[in-house]
Amino acid sequence: MWSPEMQARGSVGTQLLLLLVLGAAESAPGAQRRYTPDWPSLDSRPLPDWFDKAKFGVFVHWGVFSVPAWGSEWFWWHWKGEGLPQYQRFMSDNYPPGFSYADFAPQFTARFFDPDTWADLFQAAGAKYVVLTTKHHEGFTNWPSPVSWNWNSKDVGPHRDLVGELETAIRKRNIRYGLYHSLFEWFHPLYQLDKKNGFRTQYFVAGKTMPELYDLVNRYKPDLIWSDGDWESPDTYWNSTDFLSWLYSDSPVKDEVVVNDRWGFNCSCHHGGYYNCEDKFQPSSLPHHKWEMCTSIDKRSWGYRRTMSISDVADESEIIAELVQTVSLGGNYLLNIGPTKDGLIVPIFQERLLAVGKWLSISGEAIYASQPWRVQLEKNESVWYTSKGSAVYAIFLNWPENGELSLKSPKTTSTTQVMMLGIQKDLEWSTDPHGGLLIYLPQIPPSALPVEFAWTIKMTGVE
Template sequence: MAPGWGALALLALAAGAAGGPRYSADWASLDARPLPAWFDEAKVGVFVHWGVFAVPAWGSEWFWWNWRGEHRAAYERFVAQRYPPGTTYADFAPLFTARDFQPRDWARLFQSAGARYVVLTTKHHEGFTNWGSPVSWNWNSVDTGPHRDLVEELGEALRERNIYYGLYHSLLEWFHPLYLDDKKNGFKTQNFVFQKTMPELYDLVLRYKPDLIWSDGEWEAPDTYWNSTSFLAWLYNDSPVKDTVVVNDRWGQNCSCHHGGFYNCADKYKPGTLPDHKWEMCSSVDRSSWGYRSNMQLAELMDASSIIRELVQTVSFGGNYLLNVGPTKEGVIVPIFQERLLSLGEWLGINGEAIYASKPWRVQVENSTNNVWYTSKGPAVYAIFLNWPRDDMLKLSSPIPSSDTEVTLLGFSGTLKWKKSPDKGLLISLPYIAPSVLPMQLGWTLRLEGVK
């Protein structure tokens, strides 16, 4: 066991409880672990990308890499025009103040958005940690910038509202000397992993007991370099969250869409058909960035209708939907992001029955002008349609009706009239609804009972 994290590992073992199946440090064993049920039932999460990149707030959260890694002219010009000569990326850290960060306000907003879990960046590829990492001296939110443990504060606020807490963590750091040295050695050495990555992962788990670990930054090296299977075996066997924690699939360049817990596969992944493995789509309100950009334009943002469409498609195919916002350096979630989140929550307030704890139905989508997507829960089938038919008659080809079939519209009292379609399926008479009665014009849900 490498020096620098042996003590942490011993603490970790002491924190774990005995009992239950033991997993060995290989993918065949680890991939056989059942996914804790809470994740599939949750369906909707909010992603938060927050770090020093919120200070320049320009381009994207990859600002440092684009500026110093690729020396892009636009980024060099931006810094030259706005900051003193000789400015380094480290100079941005004291300006990352989080002065207006109110974790309870965030938690209230995320709950109002309908989120059942929240994932915060504890450390992005820039290496700055949003907690007092013992192996990130002076490059963390306690030693500089906010002088606050942002990971802890948000976690406490979320747990007051019974929202599951996920921690995003980048395995790599673009410019860390130990990582660059390992890279130069063809990843045959693991000094960065054992002196930086592993101590941080153990520290995060033991300190904050996360419900989810959202790993990233894996793509340059295989899982054997990252020590991934050994860490996950400890996480599943002996950690304080061994029975409840969920992880994704970014544990090495060979893992995405193949190994881990649920699959992300790629950013903004859309499978197109029903996968045979639990998955999650991560998306961002700002289509051009995950971190906050002060120069973003309205046309570059997802509107509420696009968000609902992505959510419905994702859940119909058995996925979870993780929607990202990037706060400012002061810790403000800007009003346009709040508005998008609240629109999602308002829609879920009416239609959430068809989303939360639902399962994919035997048919996921109908090819029709009305864009109908299906989910199910027990004997009920839900048909979510994103376009209201002009003649107020909705044809559903896939459900097979019976004499016991009942059709209701979520958010509207009473049952709806229907008849068998001449070819197959149902013809449903939709009610005339004044906008004031059912204001959400972003998609509607029919509950079908007594259909096959």
């Protein structure tokens, strides 16, 4: 029979042996690395490479705010939080006295929402990932959240799991699926209580934010989590590092999932996965960290607006120029549309997305899975560069009047070849007196060109 001392020694020995085994497993080839709930560990995680290769995604802002469809998706806050006179006037002119924001929810019907039609459009647009709003700052969830009773798309409004239906359609087309989720909610009583307490309590985080994030991951296994609504409090209030530690180490998507940088007011452009930094962020030079530009076809709103005019809509050439610039500077381009309360994507948004898809069907070789080149921009010519393997791509935004494109940066060699994407034969070229490359563009009518704007020159054998 063992004495207590022997049992204790045996217990210690067992613990040491267990630690050795775990340590060996951790260091074994192919072992899953574990990430601790602190930024040095979390920030050391390599970004899954699918995201950098994807380059282009579609953002979808959809919720109860799509019912008033006036002003922007911040309607409730402008009306009740700030009490802006134009919003109060809009309500008194169009709705009966006592009409509350919650009364909009039954009108959020999604009656014509066909997830396969959406997914076909996004595929035709050339999108490699789609990010859907699961919950905006209004708190209404587009899935049957277990902690959002009677304020979700299953209990009221569509009576459908919108997140789940779109997931099925998107995955059938091998497009990556991302979920936008707002950490905070303007008028949730628990959030207001935590705010009143100077964020020294976490009633809202424990009762609402974290249960929903864990539920979204376990239920839909997203490829991307697009966090937002973080700016009023630090990551320590949100328990962001605990969640990300689980997400990277133990969740069902630990190897593939990508996140952004909005996990507390101290995180943006500093911590997380890739960086958004701010809405419509556009760096002027090549950043040292993977980033994404999110922008909206409607320049004045992310959600659908009934009063949107054509002057508010970004045109095709503007969108494609932004895409080119973003990818040249190492970023991804996430382009937003706002569906109607019925679940329709209005024709002008469809047209813009299809224009991007048409352009990418010719020029995608210079975009998808590309890398920034040693030079990103030739300012005098509005030429942006990307590269892939031994090929260098020069995307020029303005067609030169004399039909000759002058490139200062590429250095020619004895094996240099030049062509335009969408045209089979090689182009003629020469070196200019300063050692640059002079390319003689095809002498064909504009209608015969492969694309209407942002033409791509592919060069091999250049340095």
